[in-house]
Amino acid sequence: MQLLQQMINGVTIGAFYVLVAMGYTMVYGVLKLINFAHGDMFMWGAYIGLTTLTGLLGFFAQGSAWLAVPTVIAVMLTIAAVGVLVERIAYRPLRESGRLAPVISALGVAFILQSLARNIYGASYKTYPRDVALTGGFAVAGARVSLMQVIVLVISFLLMAVLYLFVQRTRIGTAMRAVSLNHDVSRLMGIDVDRIISIVFLIGPGLGGVAGMIVALYYGSFDFTVGWVFGLKAFIAAILGGIGNIPGAMLGGMLLGVTETLGAGYLSPQWKDVIAYIILILILIFRPTGLLGERVAEKV
Amino acid sequence: MALLESRKLTKQFGGLTAVDRVAFELKEREILGLIGPNGAGKTTIFNMITGIYAPTEGEIFFQGRRIAHPPLTWAKRLTTPTWWMSWLPLPAVQERWNGFRSLRPHEITERGIARTFQTIRLFNNITVLENAMSGPHYRTQAGVAGAIFRPSSQRREEQYIVDEARKNLGFMGLEEYEDELAKNLPYGHQRRLEIARALATNPTLIILDEPAAGLNEQESIELMALIEKIRDSGITVLLIEHDMKVVMGICERIIVLDYGKKIAEGTPAEVQGNPRVIEAYLGEEEKEEV
Amino acid sequence: MKDLLTRFRAIKPLYWQGALLFLATLAPLPLGDYYRSVLWRTGLYVMLGLSLNIIVGYAGLFQLGHAAFYGVGAYTAGMLNIYFDVPLLLTFPLSVLVAAVLGYLLTRPILHLRGDYLCIVTIAFGEVVRLVLVNNIFGITGGANGLSGIDRLVLFGIVLRAPIYHYYIVLIFLIITIFATQRLQDSRLGRAWRYVREDEVAAEAMGVDTTRVKLLAFVLGSGWAGLAGALYAAKITVISPDQAKFMESVILFCIVVLGGTGSIPGAFVGTLGMVTLPELSRPLRAWRDAWLGVAMVTMMIARPEGLWPSRQIRREIKSEEEAPDPSLAVTGRSD
Secondary structure: OHHHHHHHHHHHHHHHHHHHHHHHHHHHHHHOOOOOOHHHHHHHHHHHHHHHHHHHHHHHOOOOHHHHHHHHHHHHHHHHHHHHHHHHHHHHHHOOOOOHHHHHHHHHHHHHHHHHHHHHHOOOOEEOOOOOOOOOEEEEOOEEEEHHHHHHHHHHHHHHHHHHHHHHHOHHHHHHHHHHHOHHHHHHOOOOHHHHHHHHHHHHHHHHHHHHHHHHHHHOEEOOOHHHHHHHHHHHHHHHHOOOOHHHHHHHHHHHHHHHHHHHHHOOHHHHHHHHHHHHHHHHHHOOOOOOOOOOOOOO | OOOEEEEEEEEEEOOEEEEEEEEEEEOOOOEEEEEOOOOOOHHHHHHHHOOOOOOOEEEEEEOOEEEEOOOOOHHHHHHOHHHHHOOOOOHHHHHHHHOOOOOOHHHHHHHOEEEOOOOOOOOOOOEHHHHHOOHHHHHOOOOHHHHHHOOHHHHHHHHHHHHHHHHHHHHOOOHHHOOOEHHHOOHHHHHHHHHHHHHOOOOOEEEEEOOOOOOOHHHHHHHHHHHHHHHHOOOEEEEEOOOHHHHHHHOOEEEEEEOOEEEEEEOHHHHHHOHHHHHHHHOOOOOOOO | OHHHHHHHHHOOHHHHHHHHHHHHHHOOOOOOHHHHHHHHHHHHHHHHHHHHHHHHHHOOOOOOOOHHHHHHHHHHHHHHHHHHOOOHHHHHHHHHHHHHHHHHHHHHHHOOOOHHHHHHHHHHHHHHHHHHHHOOHHHOOOHHHOEEOOOOEEEOOEEEOOHHHHHHHHHHHHHHHHHHHHHHHOOHHHHHHHHHHHOHHHHHHOOOOHHHHHHHHHHHHHHHHHHHHHHHHHHHOEEOHHHHOHHHHHHHHHHHHHHHOOOHHHHHHHHHHHHHHHHHOHHHHHOHHHHHHHHHHHHHHHOOOOOOOOHHHHHHHHHHHHOOOOOOOOOOOOO
16 A cells, blocks of 8 residues: 555654754754754764764674664763754854854854764765664555664654653753743743753754664665755754744654655655755745744734 | 724734724824823834734725725635736726735835834934935835946935935934934934934824833923924824823823723813823722711 | 054055956966966855845845855856857846846745744755756756756857956956945945845835835845856856755855955955865865854854954944844834
8 A cells, every 4th residue: 555655654754853853943942043053963873873883783793783772872972962062162152142143153063063074984875784773574554664663663752752741741841941932031030041951952962863873774874964954854844843842843743754755755756855845935934933833923 | 184094993913902993083284192001002003004013903094095904814805806906017906906905014104104113213223314314215216227327317316315314304403413323322312313214204194102202301392392393394293102291282182092992082181181091090099088 | 553454444445446456357367277267266256245245235134045046047048058059148148037037036925034034945945946956857957967068158259268268257247246236235225225134114114115125135136146157157168956055055155244244345255265265275175064164153153244344234243242132023012
């Protein structure tokens, strides 16, 4: 059943987009900044994962899917650290500088990260060792679901759920939501805004990095440009759902993944990216606050 | 005929009704004051007159022509032949289409209504003269070709713009500051510049949104004289103001708003004695203990 | 030092401009073909920078998809020449026209968008244009490798092959561009752009048709970029979708913003830093993205108005630093 297969694939890609989109949306929420460097943190997640995995394989000399666990942890920690570092160096000095300067700085960071990856790792495609990836799958109603897909989806949904609960139910999560509404009032309420923002940059890029590793594992190969397009798509997903809004990122990611896959399947794969961009343009023209966002007007 | 009139003017922001079926009339060459407690809807009415908001219901007419109208729903648009034809650049069609929509702010200015803002919105980083030069902008034409080739018509036009700007600066007593950056002017002069800039658009009606805000006693008295001077030069004045000395001093008629509704209208004396007005500002009078 | 600057400013502009022109005319003569090409590329990018300056510097609109129009101009010239044998010189005005019309069509629906959202939409548009070119729409754009085989430009019977000819052509167009943009800045239209830049709501209230004014900036800037594209096609004779890629748009944006927003010397400074320097330095070329990135981050932190901004922009940034904008929507008390 072609449609079902497309839907399954679409949901899988959607899950990836969601993981990355959540990072975008969280950062936008607290800083009102579009962190263009986020996609490159995703890309670095893939590289760090590869390095770690290769190292572990060298150590253990025998592949096993369980090696993925320490790798994921390593990736999460490393990229989270990168995220916090980037925030400190490139974004914090620009907090009061209007809207344009941070965006340009973010772009700059993106280029630096890309350039570093290209020069350190080389421009060729890298592949993840196959023995770590799970093979096999099963058939469902005429469509094929691979084991990888199932695991990936399970992990993704788990992460989404954890993040959602974290933001909604914990004190830090509530502090994050306060900071995303108003920095000054949050400070008056006793919230350490800088610390909260650092935490956001731990979680967001951390998730993004993990997503990068998972995607690279899933597809098998990647290069240093994977961050850019993926990041942009995830960003589109975040905007689609309503930027600054975590459930929005989830909805947007899923919608984008499914629409894109269906479009590529039924129309033409070449135009996959164009579809995503056109969705973005239409959303920004007609409903810039996204599907789940609130409408805000300027007061004169 | 009234210069400006509104019928059943209403504005809702989501669940909040900011302006509730307000009807008023403004006669030529009068100074009309619009007063009321904060939140009463005064600036919202101004914003609807000047095209920043479209009314949710009701209409506004200026010199007999409609300038504000609730936005047409898509259903209405598709069923109105004029909308289908509105892309045609024919003046007759455009005139008809204008009757169905609210005019944009710059079109309102072209029709002859100028305004100042509650919080000063000057062009801060350019000179006082350049600020005033924005007034004659819509009356002049020079475009890309004029800018690049500078024919004599363009040079004459530039001179006209500068002269008009200077004239209005002079009217408000700001000539000597012409080369100062707007942001460097003292507050009182900034208020005057806002008015001078509005006057430079050659309006028939000028709307002043709290022109006396932040002015001291002396400056307020000067402001009152300036407003009368404006009226004497042939321009009608509509004014929002909280400073009662100014309001009672120069307004010939006053309209009072509270919670979006018009609650009183009349001369300063009539309005001052109106119990509803007193109640709106001060709350209900305490019952006297006998 | 200050004394020197005051004395420098006192010299009539005509003299040092004449001197620069003289230098520019003589510069390629002692150099080899490679460096002449570098000069050509510098001139071309200054022109592109100035075209973007109209949009970003004068009107204050964020445009991160400008390279799309550069590409469209090149493709118009190239395709007309390859498919219809139109002599290259005649394709120039058409390149301008097509790019300008495309600029109108793409920006008309997005003018109401606020700063960072406008930024994103322009990125998206740029990418869509590039992908349309890559995907070989209707089979005419040649796909990812582009098109080659554009005829050489023929002027007064001479076939212009050597880089030096193209340098002088670009120099002539560059001078025209500088002249035109200077005049635009100092005109009724330039003032209208400044008003819109300063406070769009107030500008609209003063009778300035802000939509028209913003659109004009986009159309002019895009058309000009189209001209640059045609000039590119004339020299390189090969066109590819890479001309319209996002990195190009970012470079152009950086030329304007980092070099000095709103000013003509700023475009020169920006081009030297973003284009000429990497061309001349091998290590810089390998790390070009990082160089760009570092420049962007440090400039935004240290000197957001750019190295040589126009006076007005410097004023704006200074006043923002003293009293940061409480929000971009000015609020009044409720009424």
